[in-house]
Amino acid sequence: MRYSTLALTAGCALGARRRLAVLSKQAQGTWEVLGRGVGGPAVSVVDLTPSGPANYEATMALQRRLVEERVGNRSTDALMVVEHESVYTLGRGATEEHVLFDSGAEDAPSLVRAERGGDVTYHGPGQLVAYPVLQLADYKRDSHWYLRALEEVVIRTCGEFGAEARRHDEHSGVWIGGRKVAAVGVALRKWVTYHGVSLNVDTDMGAFDRIVPCGLREEPVGSLVQILDRAVGIQDVLPVFLDHFAAVFEARLVSENRKKERRSPPPDAFVFDQRGR
Numbered sequence: 001m002r003y004s005t006l007a008l009t010a011g012c013a014l015g016a017r018r019r020l021a022v023l024s025k026q027a028q029g030t031w032e033v034l035g036r037g038v039g040g041p042a043v044s045v046v047d048l049t050p051s052g053p054a055n056y057e058a059t060m061a062l063q064r065r066l067v068e069e070r071v072g073n074r075s076t077d078a079l080m081v082v083e084h085e086s087v088y089t090l091g092r093g094a095t096e097e098h099v100l101f102d103s104g105a106e107d108a109p110s111l112v113r114a115e116r117g118g119d120v121t122y123h124g125p126g127q128l129v130a131y132p133v134l135q136l137a138d139y140k141r142d143s144h145w146y147l148r149a150l151e152e153v154v155i156r157t158c159g160e161f162g163a164e165a166r167r168h169d170e171h172s173g174v175w176i177g178g179r180k181v182a183a184v185g186v187a188l189r190k191w192v193t194y195h196g197v198s199l200n201v202d203t204d205m206g207a208f209d210r211i212v213p214c215g216l217r218e219e220p221v222g223s224l225v226q227i228l229d230r231a232v233g234i235q236d237v238l239p240v241f242l243d244h245f246a247a248v249f250e251a252r253l254v255s256e257n258r259k260k261e262r263r264s265p266p267p268d269a270f271v272f273d274q275r276g277r
Contacts, residue, residue, distance in 0.1 A: 040139075040249065040250040040251045040252060041076070041077055041134075041135075041138050041139070041251050041252070042076050042077070042251070042252045042254050043076070043077040043078065043079050043132075043134070043246075043249070043251045043252065043253050043254065044075075044076055044077070044078045044079070044254055044255075045078075045079050045081065045242065045253050045254065045255050046062075046066070046078055046079065046080040046081070047081050047238075047255070048080065048081065048082040048083075049081055049082060049083050049128075049234055049235070049238060052083065053083050053084055053085040053086075053124070053125045054082050054083065054084055054085065055084075055085055056084050056085065056087040056089070056110070056112055056123060057112065059080070059082055059084065059131075060114075060115075062080070063080060063131050063133065063194055063195075064194075066078045066080065066133045066194075067133055067189055067192055067194045070133050070134075070135060070192045071189055071190050071192050077132070077133060077134045077135060077138070077251070078132075078133040079130060079131070079132050079133070079242075079245065079253065080130070080131040080132075080133070081128065081129070081130050081131075081238060081241075081242075082129050082131070083125060083126070083127065083128065083129065083234055084123035084124060084125075084127065084129060085110075085124065085125070086109060086110065086122075086123070086124040086125070086207065087109070087110045087111075087112055087122070087123050087124070088109060088110065088111045088112070088120060088121070088122050088123075088210070088211060089111075089112050089113070089114040089116075089120070089121055089122075089123065090111065090112070090113050090114060090119070090120050091114060091116050091117050091118035091119055091120070091185060092113075092114070092115060092116065092117060092187075093117070094118065094119045094120055094215075096111075096120075097212075097215075098119055098120045098211055098212035098213075098215045099111065099120055099210075099211055100209075100210050100211055100212065101210045101211075109210070114185070114195065115187050115194070115195065116185035116186055116187050116194075116195035117185055117186065117187065118183070118185040118214060119212075119214045119215035120211045120212070120213070120214070120215070121183050121185070121198070121211070121213055121214055122203075122207045122208055122210075122211060122213065123198060124203060124204060124207055125203070125204070126200070126201055126202035126203040126204065126223070126225075126234065127198050127199065127200050127201060127203045128198070128199045128201050128234050128237055128238060128241065129196065129197070129198045129199075130150075130153075130196045130197050130198075130199075130241065130245070131194060131195060131196040132150075132193050132194075132196050132245075133192060133193060133194055134192065134193045134249075135191060135192055136188065136191045136192070136193055137191045139249060141191060143186075143188060146186070146193060147172055147184055147186065148167075149248050149249065150184050150186075150196065150197045151167055151172070151173070151174050151182070151184060151197075152244075152248050153197070153241065153244045153245045153248050153249075154174045154181075154182045154197060154199055154241075155167070155174055156244040156247070156248070157199070157237065157240050157241045157244050158174070158176060158181070158199075158224065160240045160244075161224060161228060161232060161236075161237075161240075162228065163176050163224060163227060163228060164176065165181065165182075168180075168219075171214070171216060171219070172184050173214070174199075175219075176222060176224075176227050177222075177227065178219075178220065179220050179221060179222025179226075179227065180213070180214075180216070180219050180220070180221050180222065181199060181200050181221070181222050181223060181224065181227070182197055182198060182199045182200070183197070183198050183213070183214060184196070184197045185197075199224070199237070199241070200221065200222065200223035200224065200226075201223060201224050201225065201232055201233065201234055201236075201237050202223060202224070202225040202231075202232060202233060202234070203223045205221060205222065205223055205226060208221045224237070
């Protein structure tokens with residue numbers, strides 16, 4: 001199946017971009033917000049983490065099916081969360097320039113071409129990966145806003161564990177101190193999002209030594225466990241991540257069995273500077 005998509009170079013090097021802010025609703029001023037409160041769209045959570053690390057290509061096949069259904073209005077929005085088996089992925093336009101191992105060797109690790117934007121990255125055990133499949137027209141038809149919203153979810157999540165996370169002035173992703181802990185790489189098909197964001201929780205950081213992560217030679221990577229110097233696991237981070245996803249996107253997260261619903265608390269609105277600053 002061929003996809004007519006927009007792939008965004010998000011998890012990897014982006015040029016200088018518009019500044020963002022998070023303001024309370026009382027201080028909106030000229031800032032534009034979603035303004036739906038807790039009555040936003042329902043998002044079905046597809047949680048694959050209880051089964052342990054999942055095969056990347058099998059996960060992508062499931063994601064493509066979710067995208068196809070959402071594009072055809074045969075399903076609601078979805079949020080797939082997963083921990084992958086070890087794999088290196090290349091964005092649509094990336095070459096193997098930043099792959100430091102011989103991908104043709106018999107014992108080479110798995111290297112897969114992904115449908116997202118960006119360069120090369122690593123996925124593996126101990127890394128929380130979220131793939132939102134959202135009809136962006138129901139939120140805000142703005143790909144830049146969407147990238148920043150994903151970053152905001154990670155920033156708030158890290159803050160819950162006592163880590164002061166931030167954006168970079170020139171590159172997408174999330175940093176703690178001088179280390180990049182999260183990468184964002186997405187694509188759009190008829191304004192339906194896929195691919196997403198990965199957060200290093202307790203990841204084997206040595207795996208990144210075999211690539212130039214996101215093509216950024218001068219930007220070291222890190223994990224929450226490495227930076228906090230204490231034990232933190234995927235199952236510790238996941239519920240916090242889901243809470244903040246619900247808040248930032250003003251959505252109602254519903255488990256697959258529909259028995260549990262996670263509503264966003266009245267959040268500080270996530271807003272985008274329309275003045276381009």
